[in-house]
Amino acid sequence: MFLLSFLYLLLFVIPEGNLLFASRATESIMDNTNLLWLIPTLPFAGFLINGTLGRKLPRAAVSAIALLFTVLPALIVAKLWLILKADGAPLALQAVSRPWIAVSGFHVDFAFTVDHLTLIMLSIITGVGFLIHIYSVGYMAYEEGFWRFFAYLNLFMFFMLVLVLSSSFLLLFVGWEGVGLASYLLIGFYFTKDSAANAGKKAFIVNRIGDFGFLLAMFLLIAHFGSLDFNTVFSHAATTAAPFTAICLLLALGATGKSAQIPLYVWLPDAMEGPTPVSALIHAATMVTAGIYMVARCHVLFNLSPTALAVVACIGAATALLAATIGMVQNDIKRVLAYSTVSQLGYMFMACGVGAYSAGIFHVMTHAFFKALLFLAAGSVIHALGGEQDMRKMGALRKRIPITFWTMSAGVFAIAGFPFLSGFFSKDEILFQAFTAGTAVGKFAWAIGVFTAFLTSFYMFRLWFKTFFGASHVVEHNTHDHHAAHDSHGSHGVHESPLVMTAPLMILAVLAIIGGIVGVPTAFGGHNEFEHFLDPVLSSGHEVVAASSGTAIALSTVATLAFALGLGLAYQLYIRKPGTSREIAKKLQPIYSLLDHKYWVDEVYNFAIVGSLLNVSRIALSGIVDTGIVQGSIGLLSSGTGALASVTRRMQSGNIRSYAGWLALGAAAVIAITIFIH
């Protein structure tokens, strides 16, 4: 199959591309246009090579190929930054192919655009993506299907880059589905493990619900704008009478699927069944932020519907709180991080909901740094312990894996909101914007946001203390069959990870510490450069509120207090008096078990959705005849002739005569409908 697609590319796509370039050769922009095509094509080439030949190549070659085809796009993105610096003017590159689809009435080009928003996303994806690729070389070194992993990872990069580069809803959707597919493949990477296969399936299905919303929104856009091109839609939005609230709510539904928000967040924690680098790349840094990106990209539409914005804000706030509360009681280190991701995504959603799109994107960036770092560090811990993920079996690791400890500490402090680290600035910006939005929803979101900040600080330090401090609960000489399929790193005792894994940790740690500098608000003597950088794209959004720096500093103080409280509480419970947490859990048994069972959402969903679907199918297929028509008419006509009732004639009884009866009944219905209804 891989070979086929490669051949296909060779035969059709490349000649067409050449034609395209030839026809545009006269334009001066040509170089840069070519660059845009190359950005996603390179990882795709990596996917094809590793996918076709990887099985036979040595591991070193596979990783070299994967890394090469990931670093090149990163270099191209760097080149784009240079172009931007040289030009001075806002960047707006476009690469358009010949019409991709031209159905009567509307057409879509295969077109890529780079503006400042895209540039930020590109930098995150290629930069963090490259670091995670490096890390994976070490982490996956002894795994079966090494080549398959890197092929999928490159495929993911391809779709993610398409997603952010696209200049139309349709192409965005292609990337959107593509990353979902790659994520499905990667979550189910250990496909011989049932839980992994099920988690992949769950992620896929839950996302389909979101996609349903996205598709419907697209169809509504086609109906009202006759186009799916961003430029066309956005420039006509103000003057077109379209059901913006419906469109935006549907888009938001799509975003809740991909970005794991209420009601569709359930897939993300399960997605942790995938290898840890996948959790870092896809389920923390990049793919899950696609929903935020999409909402920010469509800010023109969302600004036209205050209702939809309020809904987005409420969803974000509620998700932030809900996930944080669940995160407090999890014992699996990756699950804590997973719920933390859901919670942080809630912050970003909230930012979009109060119209502070640039603050949301800012948090996307800082979150990519510190959450990727946290996951990779957690992976390093798991690696060190030979596959152990349960925090109850950790403790006192800070001396034994010092690099992991120090880098992870940077991540923990950053996410918890330690002053002047990256997470502090971005979270503060969101809370500030929410508070000054001047709406009741904004104030409400702010209050929840502050409380969640406290919870975040608590559960992150809980994780930190339980893993690195206190008494050691490590079961020495863990045999690797404990998490058999998961991390078969052998049983050579607790050990620090190799440099290929720690180097990315260190780089990310630096970024997590200083990454916030680009967005220092004026109140702290900065210029809020990040927001201004995004102005060309998002300017029409939220009005800049001229709040006094006094308010800003006051709000920051509140947030810092929340951080300190969380830290203090965690210290009290897990260091000063270890064991108190268990007592508290006992005292508050109902609440604890509610949290421990994640509010029973999975069970409810299973019962309500999957169960009812199966029921409907059972009723539709076999029940109608038995219980409905036949028994009903029997009840009416005669007084229960049991002999007839026992004749269970089902629609698919296998009996030709009953089939003929169905055909005749259908025919009669069709004839009746045509003649009598009209």
Next chain:
Amino acid sequence: MSTNLLALLPELVLTITGVLVMVLEPVIPAGKSRKPLGWLAILGSLLSGLAAFYQLQIVNAQGTLTAFYSTIQIDPFSIFFHLLIAAVVLVTLLGSLDYFESPITHAGEYFALVLFGAVGMMFMTSSVELLMVFIGLEISSISTYILAGFRKGRATASESSIKYFLLGSFATAFFLYGVALIYGATGSTSIGPIAAGLAITRTPTMAILAVAMVLIGLGFKVSAAPFHVWTPDVYQGAPAPVVGLMSTAPKAAAFAVLLRFLFNGTPMLHGHWILLIEILAVASMCLGNLGALKQHDVKRLLAYSSIAHAGYLLVAFTGTHQNAVAGACFYTATYAAMNVGAFLVLSQLSGFSERIRSIEDFTGLALKRPGMSALLGFFLLSLIGIPFTGGFFGKFYVFSGALQNGHVWLGIVGLANSGVACFYYLRLLAAIYSRPTSDSVAYIPVRKVTAPAAVALAATALATLGLGILPNKLVHLVERATPTTTAAVAVQPTQQ
């Protein structure tokens, strides 16, 4: 070459090859391989495809061809379907060359019947005369009735065959009665004159009744609910390559007839039949998808899925004329590519004896047959409708066409259905990519994929991929295919 000959060139080529195969069959001694006959049939379908291409050149240069007193019409619409049918037949033949494990003496009949069936289907798409359509329908049906029962010696085979035959003839009777009624109402059975006759008919109710009956007959052929009951049983009992063929090519032909008949023949009654189409579409999508949820037999599961896909295809009919034709043609082509592909994989995996058939049998397949699993996975993803596969764009065209024409709720039902559908496709996919249960993989016999089958698989995979990546190439072709009516012959309505 005379116009009459030219108009039927692809059908003629197929007929002659079919007859040749039949004549040569007894000449080959019993016990000897029938493969040469298969190659002859492949050559015939290839030539017939080329003939259709030749027709396309002629039509491009001279415009629409009409022959046999305006009963046959060759335009881009019919040529599109000729090419599609020829391609499906070619791929099916390639895939079934080595399908018969032990040399069966009557294998030659199989190849001939496939060709004869194709003749009927092609004939259906190029006729603009309902009686001619009826003849084409019967030629294709009779061949497929026999093909459905071709795994002789197995109880399910003859059961599948008789079910298909009895119910099929039953539906055909409705179709013929409808044709007779429309002849009475409009004085003609030709598409163009029917449209003209409807405008001045004095018996509108009879005309409406006629449309309903024609719809019933064709609804059966495309297995639209509530006329779908035969589909799962027949598909389960029939040989896998034949199911691939009969779930696509005859359906394509029946849809072509429906498109011509409804949009060109009875546009006057649009208000009447559009409601019916909507009901059939919703019923097919819902019953098909719900039915598939609980299936264990993979062929049966795909049968229910094909009912659902007929529903999606019917959604296309609710668009404007041009959108409907473009959408339906595109969807037929993509559906043909991915479904024939899926059944080819099944037939390659399980062979003539069909030892692996239930989802449980497929558990852990990926470890033993990674290539085949990847292919089947790809086709399943396309059936779900993942972007960069033909299935996605097929659904996209169909639903955007319906929504543009204001059928919002139909679009919602359709999209919700395609969401439900991913449950059962994924069930199969997840089974393939999961840990093998103790014995499931062990007894999968590894059949070597022969070169012709590999070519067939590659062709379907490439087509599915190509339609997903560069749909425009096909869209241009199908958009030209909007059928045109023949110059309306002056007719008077029946005097009563």
Next chain:
Amino acid sequence: MTPLNLFLLLSALLFSIGLAGALTRRNAILVLIGIELMLNAANINLIAFWRFGPNPEALTGVMFAIFSISVAAAEAAVGLAIILAVYRHNKTTNLNQIDTLKG
């Protein structure tokens, strides 16, 4: 009642009788006969519409009927062969006993 209406009535009756036969008979051959009756009802319609139509001199209706009769004959031949094959296997033509494929 005009002659045409009488013929239409006859054909509708024939169609209904055929339909009833196809639905109620258990024997595959009798079901087939029912279906043949339905087809012949359509043929009667074709001829009646032609005979009492605007131009009965152009033999269209008869042609149609002859075509459909010959096609129906081919179908019946194949059908009987299939029924024979089923009989060989199941030793019965009772349709109620041919229901292994279901669900």
